[in-house]
Amino acid sequence: MADKPVALAQKRLMDVKLGELPSWFGTRDFTPNGLIGSVRGGYERYYNKYINVRKGGIGGVAMFLAGYIALSYLWEYDHIKHDRWRKYH
Amino acid sequence: MLSRLVLVSGHTLKNSGSFGACLVQASRSFHQSSQSLAPVPPLPEKGGKVRHGIFPEELFTLLYPKTGVTGPYMLGTGLLLYMLSKEIYVINHETFAAASIGAVVIYGIKKFGPSVAAFADKINEDKVAKAQEVKDQAMASLTQGIEDEKKEQWRVEGRHMLFDAKRNNVAMLLETNYRERLHMVTNEVKKRLDYQVELQNLHRRMEQEHMVNWVEQSVIKSITPLQEKESIAKCIADLKVLAKATQARATV
Numbered sequence: 001m002a003d004k005p006v007a008l009a010q011k012r013l014m015d016v017k018l019g020e021l022p023s024w025f026g027t028r029d030f031t032p033n034g035l036i037g038s039v040r041g042g043y044e045r046y047y048n049k050y051i052n053v054r055k056g057g058i059g060g061v062a063m064f065l066a067g068y069i070a071l072s073y074l075w076e077y078d079h080i081k082h083d084r085w086r087k088y089h
Numbered sequence: 090m091l092s093r094l095v096l097v098s099g100h101t102l103k104n105s106g107s108f109g110a111c112l113v114q115a116s117r118s119f120h121q122s123s124q125s126l127a128p129v130p131p132l133p134e135k136g137g138k139v140r141h142g143i144f145p146e147e148l149f150t151l152l153y154p155k156t157g158v159t160g161p162y163m164l165g166t167g168l169l170l171y172m173l174s175k176e177i178y179v180i181n182h183e184t185f186a187a188a189s190i191g192a193v194v195i196y197g198i199k200k201f202g203p204s205v206a207a208f209a210d211k212i213n214e215d216k217v218a219k220a221q222e223v224k225d226q227a228m229a230s231l232t233q234g235i236e237d238e239k240k241e242q243w244r245v246e247g248r249h250m251l252f253d254a255k256r257n258n259v260a261m262l263l264e265t266n267y268r269e270r271l272h273m274v275t276n277e278v279k280k281r282l283d284y285q286v287e288l289q290n291l292h293r294r295m296e297q298e299h300m301v302n303w304v305e306q307s308v309i310k311s312i313t314p315l316q317e318k319e320s321i322a323k324c325i326a327d328l329k330v331l332a333k334a335t336q337a338r339a340t341v
Contacts, residue, residue, distance in 0.1 A: 050136045055210070058198060059139025066143040073178075083181040089174065 142198075 016024045029038070050060030073080070138146035144161070152160040172178040312320075 050139070053133045053136040054213070055134060055206075056136045057139060058142050058202070059145070060136055062142045063139065063145065080179050080181070080183075083179045084176045085180070086176065089176055 028034070046060075050056065050063065140146055140149060149161050152164065156163070169178075173180070
């Protein structure tokens with residue numbers, strides 16, 4: 001597939017090839033404003049895709065809650081470690 | 090369908106700071122960002138597809154070319170068993186609580202989902218219908234305004250006839266007024282002239298009478314007593330003659 005040569009900075013993450021990943025990472029904007037902008041951008045994409053539609057389903061909110069559950073499990077893992085059944089796995 | 094309720098409540102509670110806060114803020118920023126485009130593009134009908142409620146469809150399409158339909162499920166099972174066996178996911182009292190809560194939630198969603206979705210849809214539709222009604226009324230009143238404006242423009246064209254009639258009226262009034270005044274002037278002038286004429290007549294009459302009187306007076310004064318006796322005798326003689334004449338005539 002011969003695509004037009006697109007500048008590396010504007011490619012989305014899924015289009016970046018594995019070898020280009022470090023250089024792509026270098027072009028990202030890591031200033032606080034840039035970080036906040038990227039967070040807000042991601043948020044808006046998620047919102048517009050799953051929630052701001054005429055007939056939304058359970059998916060939008062459910063994915064959000066599942067992500068929250070997973071993240072909170074991750075944060076509590078050091079505490080949950082003590083409930084393990086076996087010492088050696 | 091929960092997101093439908095969220096959408097409905099998010100648009101109405103713009104300033105609440107609870108669970109819907111982040112969604113509400115996103116809706117606010119969404120509205121602010123789209124203010125430069127008008128008309129606003131319509132909302133998409135359905136959101137991104139999600140399988141089993143929590144797995145986006147993109148995962149399945151990503152794995153389909155390499156592993157077919159069962160790929161993601163095998164991946165899920167493998168991951169689950171790995172996490173259980175290595176106790177990355179620990180089974181404790183919370184697991185049991187999560188399982189019970191999950192069961193109740195899934196049962197509730199499966200049973201009441203469609204009715205809640207229909208209810209939220211109805212609310213949305215009512216809002217849209219109201220907005221549409223307002224828009225239709227505005228359009229109707231505006232077209233009516235256009236019609237009225239065209240009618241007024243047509244009326245303006247006929248205005249010159251109105252002005253001609255009015256001009257005629259005014260001309261007639263002026264003419265009538267002029268003629269009345271002319272009439273009055275002639276009357277006044279005639280009255281004054283008549284007065285002068287009468288005055289002159291009076292003068293002449295008075296002069297005449299005065300002259301006659303004066304002549305009589307002077308004649309009477311000039312009659313001497315002698316002349317008076319003579320004239321009286323002559324009158325008596327004339328009367329006798331006349332009496333004889335009439336007597337003679339009467340007998341004939």
